[in-house]
Amino acid sequence: MKVLIVSLYHPELVRGGAQQVAYELFEGLQQRADVEPYLLASADHNSPALFKSGARITGFDGRPNEFLFLTQEYDYAWEKGANVLLVEAFKEFLELIRPDVVHFHHFLTFGIDLLTLTRRVLPEVKIVFTAHEFLAICPANGHMVRRTDASLCTRASAVRCHQCLPERLPEHYFMRDMWMRRHLEAVDVFTTPSRFMISHYTNWGLDESKFVHVTNGMRARGVTLPAASKTGARKRFGFFGQMVDAKGLHVLLEAVALLRAGGFTDFTVEINGDNIHFATPKRRAEIEAFLAAEAEFPLAERNVLFNGSYHPEQLRARMARVDWVVVPSVWWEIFCLVISEAWSFGRPVIASNAGGPAERVRDGVDGMLFELGDARALADAMYRACTEDGLWDSLAAGITPPARQEEMVEGFVGVYSARKAA
Amino acid sequence: MAPAAQQEDLANPVHAPEPPDFDEQIYLRLNPDVLLAVAAGKFGSGLEHYERFGRAEGRPITDLGTLPRGRVVPTAKSRDTAELAEAPVGVLDAIRISPAGGIYVVGWVNDSLDRLDSVDLHFQGWSVCLDAAAMARVRRPDAEPASGNGTPHAYGFWGFLYAAQRLTAGACNVVLRLKSGAELTLSPHAEMAEDQDLRNIALGQLAQAPYLGNAYFAAAAAVDGELGDQLLDFNRMLTRRAVNAPYVERFGPRRENYKASIIVCLYGKPEYLFLQQAMFSRHPAMRDYEFIYVSNSPEMAETLLREARRCALIYGLSVTLVLFSGNAGFGAANNVAAQYAASSRLIIMNPDVFPYDQDWAVKHEAVLEGMPEAQTRLFGVPLYYDDGSLMHAGMYFEADAMPSLTPGRRPETSILRVEHYGKGAPPETARFLRPRPVPAVTGAFISVARDWFEQLDGFTEDYIFGHYEDADLCLKSLEAGCAAWLHDVRLWHLEGKGSIRTPVHEGGSAVNRWLFTKTWGELVCAELLGPVPEHPALRAAAEEALA
Numbered sequence: 003m004k005v006l007i008v009s010l011y012h013p014e015l016v017r018g019g020a021q022q023v024a025y026e027l028f029e030g031l032q033q034r035a036d037v038e039p040y041l042l043a044s045a046d047h048n049s050p051a052l053f054k055s056g057a058r059i060t061g062f063d064g065r066p067n068e069f070l071f072l073t074q075e076y077d078y079a080w081e082k083g084a085n086v087l088l089v090e091a092f093k094e095f096l097e098l099i100r101p102d103v104v105h106f107h108h109f110l111t112f113g114i115d116l117l118t119l120t121r122r123v124l125p126e127v128k129i130v131f132t133a134h135e136f137l138a139i140c141p142a143n144g145h146m147v148r149r150t151d152a153s154l155c156t157r158a159s160a161v162r163c164h165q166c167l168p169e170r171l172p173e174h175y176f177m178r179d180m181w182m183r184r185h186l187e188a189v190d191v192f193t194t195p196s197r198f199m200i201s202h203y204t205n206w207g208l209d210e211s212k213f214v215h216v217t218n219g220m221r222a223r224g225v226t227l228p229a230a231s232k233t234g235a236r237k238r239f240g241f242f243g244q245m246v247d248a249k250g251l252h253v254l255l256e257a258v259a260l261l262r263a264g265g266f267t268d269f270t271v272e273i274n275g276d277n278i279h280f281a282t283p284k285r286r287a288e289i290e291a292f293l294a295a296e297a298e299f300p301l302a303e304r305n306v307l308f309n310g311s312y313h314p315e316q317l318r319a320r321m322a323r324v325d326w327v328v329v330p331s332v333w334w335e336i337f338c339l340v341i342s343e344a345w346s347f348g349r350p351v352i353a354s355n356a357g358g359p360a361e362r363v364r365d366g367v368d369g370m371l372f373e374l375g376d377a378r379a380l381a382d383a384m385y386r387a388c389t390e391d392g393l394w395d396s397l398a399a400g401i402t403p404p405a406r407q408e409e410m411v412e413g414f415v416g417v418y419s420a421r422k423a424a
Numbered sequence: 425m426a427p428a429a430q431q432e433d434l435a436n437p438v439h440a441p442e443p444p445d446f447d448e449q450i451y452l453r454l455n456p457d458v459l460l461a462v463a464a465g466k467f468g469s470g471l472e473h474y475e476r477f478g479r480a481e482g483r484p485i486t487d488l489g490t491l492p493r494g495r496v497v498p499t500a501k502s503r504d505t506a507e508l509a510e511a512p513v514g515v516l517d518a519i520r521i522s523p524a525g526g527i528y529v530v531g532w533v534n535d536s537l538d539r540l541d542s543v544d545l546h547f548q549g550w551s552v553c554l555d556a557a558a559m560a561r562v563r564r565p566d567a568e569p570a571s572g573n574g575t576p577h578a579y580g581f582w583g584f585l586y587a588a589q590r591l592t593a594g595a596c597n598v599v600l601r602l603k604s605g606a607e608l609t610l611s612p613h614a615e616m617a618e619d620q621d622l623r624n625i626a627l628g629q630l631a632q633a634p635y636l637g638n639a640y641f642a643a644a645a646a647v648d649g650e651l652g653d654q655l656l657d658f659n660r661m662l663t664r665r666a667v668n669a670p671y672v673e674r675f676g677p678r679r680e681n682y683k684a685s686i687i688v689c690l691y692g693k694p695e696y697l698f699l700q701q702a703m704f705s706r707h708p709a710m711r712d713y714e715f716i717y718v719s720n721s722p723e724m725a726e727t728l729l730r731e732a733r734r735c736a737l738i739y740g741l742s743v744t745l746v747l748f749s750g751n752a753g754f755g756a757a758n759n760v761a762a763q764y765a766a767s768s769r770l771i772i773m774n775p776d777v778f779p780y781d782q783d784w785a786v787k788h789e790a791v792l793e794g795m796p797e798a799q800t801r802l803f804g805v806p807l808y809y810d811d812g813s814l815m816h817a818g819m820y821f822e823a824d825a826m827p828s829l830t831p832g833r834r835p836e837t838s839i840l841r842v843e844h845y846g847k848g849a850p851p852e853t854a855r856f857l858r859p860r861p862v863p864a865v866t867g868a869f870i871s872v873a874r875d876w877f878e879q880l881d882g883f884t885e886d887y888i889f890g891h892y893e894d895a896d897l898c899l900k901s902l903e904a905g906c907a908a909w910l911h912d913v914r915l916w917h918l919e920g921k922g923s924i925r926t927p928v929h930e931g932g933s934a935v936n937r938w939l940f941t942k943t944w945g946e947l948v949c950a951e952l953l954g955p956v957p958e959h960p961a962l963r964a965a966a967e968e969a970l971a
Contacts, residue, residue, distance in 0.1 A: 079695075080695065080698075080699075082698075084727075084730065084731075084734075085730075086730050086733045086734050086737070089734050089737050089738065090737065093737060115698075115702065115734075115738050118702070118738055118739070119737065119738045122738065122739075122740060160810055160811070161811075171921065172810060172811075173776075173810050173918040173921040174921075176810035176918065177699060177778075177810075177918065180703060180778065181699060181702060181703075184702050184703060184706060185702070187706070
């Protein structure tokens with residue numbers, strides 16, 4: 003079975019969750035005798051050195067079956083490319099490879115209309131589409147968070163989308179909705195890494211019977227981390243991930259302020275992440291002001307430490323320094339790889355009660371959930387974590403190891419092999 | 425003082441003895457303009473003036489004695505006082521000349537007491553006199569504080585003339601002449617403007633100028649007559665030029681003939697090409713249809729060519745692109761596009777129209793096959809807003825009238841207005857969806873037999889840019905014996921979102937309203953007014969629908 007994986011970016015060129023999952027799937031498929039996998043990963047202005055004159059699709063760094071789709075002129079309003087030559091190149095590539103399955107991870111950078119093209123070029127091919135967020139439904143970065151009041155959105159509509167993004171008229175969003183559905187019609191099977199996503203898409207009107215939940219998997223780790231400090235006190239919290247608004251770092255910092263205001267200072271929070279330049283100016287200013295003020299305190303009085311970004315290889319060391327991992331996301335966090343990472347190191351998670359984290363973290367069993375966006379509720383959970391005897395041990399013992407890469411690959415192979423619905 | 429009279433008299437001076445009762449002081453008192461002229465050194469004395477001009481002019485020389493209190497005593501005939509009028513106060517803001525012979529002037533003059541009669545332009549090598557009656561009068565808030573005497577008055581004026589010959593701009597002498605003969609001579613510099621720009625300047629002015637009274641009526645009144653005719657003439661020339669030798673390219677599969685040719689006129693928004701292709705290509709029946717996109721926006725040419733190629737690869741429908749060098753307007757663009765059609769059925773469609781039901785083409789064919797020919801020769805369909813409510817289920821006519829209280833203008837301005845049946849109604853309102861003859865249907869979707877379309881000479885091309893050609897076509901059809909019908913083949917219509925619209929287009933619409941009213945006012949007012957028109961072909965159906 004020939005499987006072509008079409009991915010937004012190559013994770014070694016531009017880091018990100020969707021491309022990481024797509025690549026790990028590709029690697030996993032390479033280990034199987036029954037699958038001949040191909041990877042076509044998009045590249046854009048972020049990787050100018052890899053563009054070759056006159057080329058639209060090229061190989062990648064001498065690796066068999068890995069290709070780069072050299073995209074340009076992307077139209078974000080309609081999530082489509084504008085260049086005819088790229089369409090021709092993609093068509094030729096499909097005709098050359100003639101895959102049995104084309105598995106799209108995202109459509110950003112190459113365009114959602116390539117799904118329709120794929121169906122037209124290969125009428126019998128099985129088209130699988132993995133949704134990594136809700137960009138087809140929500141033009142506001144696919145987050146489904148209302149820009150009017152930061153509440154979670156449960157229903158897109160022409161007027162509601164216009165309220166979030168008033169620079170365009172309601173009719174634009176009406177058309178965008180029709181446009182997205184039109185191209186998703188080409189898809190045989192949708193997969194989502196979390197089950198709650200299925201209800202979002204079916205509420206939007208897609209056919210539930212076309213959806214399959216396939217969890218994201220993790221590469222097996224060679225080392226296990228020793229238990230957190232044996233002093234008994236579990237009072238070290240860690241934040242891992244991008245410092246963008248949706249990840250809710252500001253909620254964590256506000257919780258820190260509330261704890262201090264209540265006279266409780268016997269804890270630490272370590273922040274591991276970067277990309278603060280993608281945060282809104284308001285949040286960025288808030289976070290930077292907090293960290294600057296924190297840096298003014300004598301070392302012993304600091305509650306919050308900023309460690310900066312980390313390479314996957316450094317994750318073990320960073321995890322070793324904390325007892326708890328906090329996931330304060332303020333959007334429909336999709337899967338949350340950080341939860342898998344925390345669990346793989348035996349760290350219980352304190353997470354917002356929405357989306358993937360709410361689906362994965364069992365409150366009181368392997369972690370704690372708090373009301374999304376509520377700094378007071380997070381502060382309460384942190385206080386409890388620091389002060390309640392035996393809580394950490396109980397929750398750590400409740401952790402089930404996260405799904406592994408092989409399970410994910412097996413899940414997708416099952417999708418590829420299932421008979422096409424009539 | 426009348427210069428012409430002076431000249432004549434200078435050539436043939438009068439030599440007559442001084443009248444015995446001539447009194448220098450009384451003559452100067454009764455003739456203040458002579459007093460000023462003597463003071464300015466133009467005449468040596470009042471007597472000199474009297475001998476050279478005054479006598480022939482019948483100037484008063486006799487002391488009036490003690491004037492009766494509170495009563496005006498005329499000292500000269502009224503036509504004589506007119507000759508004494510002072511030079512008016514006014515400004516010429518701009519004169520623009522276009523290469524093809526468009527002339528545009530704009531300015532203001534204080535003619536609240538003595539009306540503007542004409543504006544003469546004298547250029548190196550050519551002169552022209554613009555009749556004030558053919559000019560638009562508008563308010564000039566900047567001139568009002570200085571010139572205003574408390575009574576509202578439209579001090580502003582602008583005029584347009586299409587001379588249809590190559591003209592040069594440059595230094596210009598302008599004479600603003602009032603009814604009395606009083607004149608103001610100005611020497612502005614006239615600049616050249618491209619022909620299209622000049623049309624846009626004039627239409628923008630028509631739409632945006634502040635009027636004395638309701639702008640909707642005032643703009644129609646402004647173009648009523650010569651000004652409207654001049655703008656139409658000029659626009660016809662631009663239309664002819666725009667459609668001359670279009671660039672035509674075909675994309676996708678090509679057949680000898682199709683079940684229907686969908687003609688879409690694009691303006692300002694190229695994305696509607698790929699949006700329509702994506703939406704219409706969903707049903708296999710669309711392989712029997714061809715699309716002809718005709719563009720009135722030359723600046724979109726590259727994007728359209730690229731998108732048409734992309735669409736052919738992704739959606740595989742037959743697409744023909746017809747690209748003009750300028751904006752030919754809706755009517756001419758569709759007429760030209762129809763010449764490239766390979767079918768006997770034309771569908772005129774707006775770019776922001778999309779299938780409501782995937783199988784709309786099947787439904788469209790069922791109408792053609794199942795209904796009597798007279799009911800399908802020209803028909804429209806129910807159109808829906810994006811919010812789900814009905815947007816259009818046929819059109820009817822209303823007339824708006826406004827009395828004009830301005831002296832010297834026609835007593836009433838009447839404008840025909842087009843209304844849609846069922847606008848905003850719940851989507852399933854049966855009475856609007858029922859197949860029936862209607863006074864007109866919107867140009868957003870018209871399905872018309874090609875031979876009938878050609879017999880009607882297609883769309884009238886006089887309308888500027890767009891608006892009213894659809895109603896005009898339907899009335900031409902009705903007059904030729906075939907009412908437009910409405911059949912239930914539903915489509916979405918994101919009205920007005922598929923093209924750009926600026927004040928210039930509003931100006932075009934104002935001209936079109938006037939033209940449509942001039943063309944059809946009599947027929948409409950006699951038989952087609954209101955949602956239940958008297959016209960025998962329509963009354964019964966309309967009554968039933970609205971019952």
